[in-house]
Amino acid sequence: MPRHAWFEVDDPDDECEFTDDERAFASALSEHCAAWAPADVTGEVGRPEDWEALLAWVSLSDRADPQHLSLVDLGVRLVGDRVRGDRLHNQLYTLPDRPHAWALDATGTTDQLAQAAADWFRTVLDKPIVLYVWLHEGYAYAARYAFADSGETLCQSYAKTIAPDGQAAELTAAGHVHGKGWIQTTGLPTPSLYLHIRGDLDKAGVTPGVPARTKRGPLPGLWYE
Numbered sequence: 001m002p003r004h005a006w007f008e009v010d011d012p013d014d015e016c017e018f019t020d021d022e023r024a025f026a027s028a029l030s031e032h033c034a035a036w037a038p039a040d041v042t043g044e045v046g047r048p049e050d051w052e053a054l055l056a057w058v059s060l061s062d063r064a065d066p067q068h069l070s071l072v073d074l075g076v077r078l079v080g081d082r083v084r085g086d087r088l089h090n091q092l093y094t095l096p097d098r099p100h101a102w103a104l105d106a107t108g109t110t111d112q113l114a115q116a117a118a119d120w121f122r123t124v125l126d127k128p129i130v131l132y133v134w135l136h137e138g139y140a141y142a143a144r145y146a147f148a149d150s151g152e153t154l155c156q157s158y159a160k161t162i163a164p165d166g167q168a169a170e171l172t173a174a175g176h177v178h179g180k181g182w183i184q185t186t187g188l189p190t191p192s193l194y195l196h197i198r199g200d201l202d203k204a205g206v207t208p209g210v211p212a213r214t215k216r217g218p219l220p221g222l223w224y225e
Contacts, residue, residue: 006030006058007029007030007033007045008045009023018054021110022054022078025078025110025114026045026056028111028115029045029056029076029114029118032114036122038125040062040198041058041059042061043058044056044058044059045057048094052079054077055075055093057073057074057076058075058125059073060074062145062197071145071154071197072087072154072155073090073093074088074124074125075088075095076117078113081107082105082106082107082113083105083117084104087100101150102123104116126199127147127148127149128200128201128204129145129154129197129199130195130197130201131146132145132146132191132193132207133191133192133213133219134189134191134192136164139162139220140217140218141164142156142183143221144156144157144185145197147204148199149203153184153185153186155224156223157219158183158185159221160183167188171188182224190209192210193210193212193213195214196212
């Protein structure tokens with residue numbers, strides 16, 4: 001089975017950036033993940049600016065999308081004999097203040113932490129993912145990637161210009177919006193269709209009554225969490 005280099009320290013001679021324990025963790029984590037190399041996942045290790053801890057992270061993308069759309073970033077942060085893992089902020093690469101139910105929090109030796117982190121990455125990345133699409137007059141005006149087992153949104157888009165008249169205002173008034181007017185697709189009616197992106201749907205479920213499709217058309221609009 002081919003082996004994959006996951007979390008390599010860029011400059012092994014840079015003694016200031018990583019401690020010996022951090023280097024050992026990164027090496028062990030790479031070893032535990034070496035035989036596991038899905039084509040839609042990339043892995044890196046570093047120390048984000050102003051952080052006092054190593055961060056190892058993976059990025060999952062939809063390889064079937066023309067732009068290889070990034071769906072979610074997951075990371076583990078090592079501090080002493082403790083490692084925490086969760087979904088990362090898509091720009092700041094920070095862990096959330098409120099951990100997800102599936103977050104990682106473990107203590108142990110360097111190798112135990114590396115093994116726990118590797119197992120956690122695999123478990124989360126094995127979660128089934130679907131793409132829900134909403135149509136209006138034959139055009140896709142909204143879409144949402146989600147974990148099929150929990151319904152958690154990964155990323156979504158909404159194009160007001162081709163959505164049903166007045167819908168965006170109704171969703172905003174009902175509170176299905178955040179940030180600078182980003183419509184939350186969880187407030188929309190039943191999707192028109194879904195596509196199975198990855199994972200085992202037998203371990204999860206999709207919105208009842210939504211037909212499955214295998215081909216996708218263009219999905220306009222910006223993508224956001």
